[in-house]
Amino acid sequence: MANAILAAVLSFLIPGLGQAYAGDVKKGVIFFIIAVVLAIISFFTGFLLSIISLIFAIYAAYDAYKMVA
Secondary structure (H helix, E strand, C coil): CCCHHHHHHHHHHCCCHHHHHHCCHHHHHHHHHHHHHHHHHHHHHCHHHHHHHHHHHHHHHHHHHHHHC
C-alpha cells in the first residue's frame, strides 16, 4: 500500500518517481522525460522556463498524491 504524501514528495523531487511508486511506471517515465526536456531547455533559455519546470514539478507531486489518495 503506497503512502500519498511520500508519493507526492518523491514526485516533487524527481517528477515521475511518485507515479512509479504509486504503480503507474509508464506515466512515471513520461513525466520524467518531460521534466528532463524542460530542464535541458531551461538551462539554455533562462528564467521563464525554470518557472514552468517548477510548476510541472508541483503538478507531478499533486498528480502522484491524487493517484494514491
